Amino acid sequence: MGDVWAGLPILVQDIAVLLALLVPLGVLAGLLWRGYAPGRLVRALLWRFRWANTMFVALIAVSVGMGIGLLAQERGLRQGTAQAASKFDLVVSAPGSEMTMLLATVFLQPSDVGLIGGAAYAEIAGHENVEIAAPLAFGDSIGTASVVGTTAEFATFLSDGAIEGRLWNAPFEAVAGAAVPLEIGARAEPAHGHGDAAEEGAHAAEFTIVGRMAPTGTPWDRAVLVPVEAVWELHGLANGHAPGRADQLGPPFDADFFPGTPAIIVRATELWANYALRSEFTRDGETMAFFSGTVLANLYRVMGDVRQAMSLMSVVSQVLVASSVLLGLFILTRLFQRQVAMLRALGAPIRFVVAVVWSYAAALLAAGTALGLGVGLAAAAVLSRVVTARTDIVVSATLGWAELHLAAAFLTATALVALLPALAVLRQPVASGLRA
Template structure:
């Protein structure tokens, strides 16, 4: 009977119920969506870079080195002399030294110069190669190109097609500004399997292609933007990194350490956002209280009728609390679903801009606790109106 009365009251006051539901659900979604999205980006970035042990670049910002050389999202710091690369490659502690070269684009897609050792990288020993040719063949001479999965879809190029790259890291769209297109013609020889990482939106070619295009015809004139380094043993990795950082031209960067630093900055921003979320949840709690208080004034006559028909004070008290509990629970549920939907939608958009896939949003217990305390807060807000309704004399409102 109590549930039937509660549902009838909520249906009678549908507009006030809807407003309260919206307030609770929007406050819940606001508290969840940014932390959800930031964790998606964090997990996606770590997944995309987990194949790389150590990154060696010219001296500069470690975060810029990672963003430019691993994610193709920033301007490279500069080039290392080719002699630095050959020194690393010849080091007996080296398991693999993969050169990277940047500087050109094709319709905004980065042209990545490297060599076949790029396709020997694995997540762990014994695992299959992380980067694979899905269709076609591996390049074996300059000006052959492999297209990442997203790059192939975006450009529409197929095996056997030809194209010319342009100077710079991005496509220019300013009126009157023409692309500085190179004379050399690339031929597509293969399509890469999708990885969900930045390589999906890249054009991969032998690094000799970039050296020839930019007139670097002798070893003394050549440069490499970065080196993806793997040591034969774990201890060697740290010793090589230490010695590299002691040299005047190069720096060794562990991508995991950079992610940890960036995560610290993100957490600082999330702390400020958590304050805003708390304010939104408090406002939602106030909305619940106002709704219950206003409905208490409206239900005075119906409560008097219930009491006159024999309903006890406990029944009246329970009806008011149950109304509030149902509204808050429904609002929390809608807010959680809304936050997951927004996280999925924003993750797809943001992932396309960042160049790597973001995992689906997941709600962890610690994150849910940020909003679940709105339930006891709502019940607490309903206590004074519920007590007032239970103590009201029925004869006063039946006249």
């Protein structure tokens, strides 16, 4: 059934969702607000048992809201990670795990990876279809911020040129990410390593912050970008340039004095050239070239399997909630058993009694579902802030059709189920109801 639904055009799905929402709501609105007798009685019941009704609506809202919040958050996380990788079209590294290199380059997760030599870098940087070939150098940190050695050209590309202050003109000048708690002019000594394993005082040098990048919405907002030559020199290596050009910063680098780099971020002159470059620089035992978007797509495929499992769990939970709603409706109808018995004793038609009980139940369900959309939006916003704070990936979760599908399905199914307690009321003897 799910495959059949997924195969329908999006417009057909959306029309079905709108009808599923509008039909029960329209019927309910007509009964409640157009002056019919069932509407007046339902309003009286809603007010008479308002505290019990409020609790029932709140429970429905929480159950619907949590499912909606998780679905919206998963989609927001996908969009956030895709945005974070948008500047990393093609990554060239030593052979190994593409996922490990993606986490190291795009999300700045510390990793132990191999290095690309000077000859390979020179070939990549000198290719006619390569516009930018930026080496990256990791391993150090300033507080909780990663120190990343690269080129001024890549820093400008990453920030779209939005840098407060200026770029570096000397080896130990740096540009801080937007979320790094260092102002322009501050001086900081780098530590070797990250986190608890960082070795303070391992480098007898300080970086001076001369610029700050505008927010990018990526983990690079918590990075300190420095000339790649400075990172090499801190670790006692050659700085990539021949002795006669030792004061130079940035490309071109001398292959004989190039210490190696774990990754090269490549930007091609044309979009089509990316595919040719990936094929050309994927060499057994030498280099590995991959699209960050392709690796993310594979990750999304795994997440899609997880999403299907979560969706199945959500369906199961919604079935349990619907069962609880049915039980709750049976209990709530006991509250006004005497009023229903009086209607029947006065000769009210069966359809009138069913309309009163069903409209009462549908009003609670509609209110709970509508409130659940708000709860889901609030839950997604809170989860987005938590994920953004933990990962430095800007996640913005909003409600979409998937969430409306879930709300509409729940409301439609439970509105139909609400007919059962309405019909069950008719099975109760009038005499016992009057004595209740």
